[in-house]
Amino acid sequence: EVQLVESGGGLVQPGGSLRLSCAASGFTFSSSWMHWVRQTPGKGLVWVSRITADGSGTIYADSVKGRFTISRDNAKNTVFLQMNRLRAEDTAVYFCVRGESLDYWGQGSLVTVSS
Amino acid sequence: SYVLTQAPSVSVAPGRTASITCGGDKIGSKSVHWYQQKPGQAPVKVIYHDSDRPSGIPERFSGSNSGDTATLTISGVEAGDEADYYCQVRDSNGDHWVFGGGTKLTVL
Numbered sequence: 001e002v003q004l005v006e007s008g009g010g011l012v013q014p015g016g017s018l019r020l021s022c023a024a025s026g027f028t029f030s031s032s033w034m035h036w037v038r039q040t041p042g043k044g045l046v047w048v049s050r051i052t053a054d055g056s057g058t059i060y061a062d063s064v065k066g067r068f069t070i071s072r073d074n075a076k077n078t079v080f081l082q083m084n085r086l087r088a089e090d091t092a093v094y095f096c097v098r099g100e101s102l103d104y105w106g107q108g109s110l111v112t113v114s115s
Numbered sequence: 116s117y118v119l120t121q122a123p124s125v126s127v128a129p130g131r132t133a134s135i136t137c138g139g140d141k142i143g144s145k146s147v148h149w150y151q152q153k154p155g156q157a158p159v160k161v162i163y164h165d166s167d168r169p170s171g172i173p174e175r176f177s178g179s180n181s182g183d184t185a186t187l188t189i190s191g192v193e194a195g196d197e198a199d200y201y202c203q204v205r206d207s208n209g210d211h212w213v214f215g216g217g218t219k220l221t222v223l
Contacts, residue, residue: 045201047212059210095157105157
């Protein structure tokens, strides 16, 4: 069974940093692209970033480019999202998602940016 | 950037057919995916590549895509289908994933 479990969310002040992790199991992690998608409470889904299977290719939404960094550790079946210079508008539930076709989603981790 | 437009809400009586549309420039040339999200839960894919159903998704769910509109159709709507539905494509360069704003399906 495919499982994606996010962790690392919480409350952070504007300008601060946070690192999300997503532990994957039940599939060949090292062969899968991975994404982060976020959802502001009560609002829609917004794609944030993608990393290729071997970690050599990353891409970001314009709203987070230069502030967020996606990475992965295939030995530990884990993908990360390092979030720096956080803003109030980054407040959202962050989902870890598998595959080029976004076929499996984690349950999400809430990030709240507030003073 | 590529924009997908969905109506905020659709209402339908139980047993009837719900049609949820997703508009985009020449969306018929793209592969459209649909997700169902119930309150407090992660999204679940219900249609991929315009009209294919993942295993476990009832045959009541179907999709089509042509011109500037893609459509998710739910036949014989049940109370359990009440949820938010999102369409999604990859942009023209294929390097950004784009979601519609979502449609809330209410079963009367």
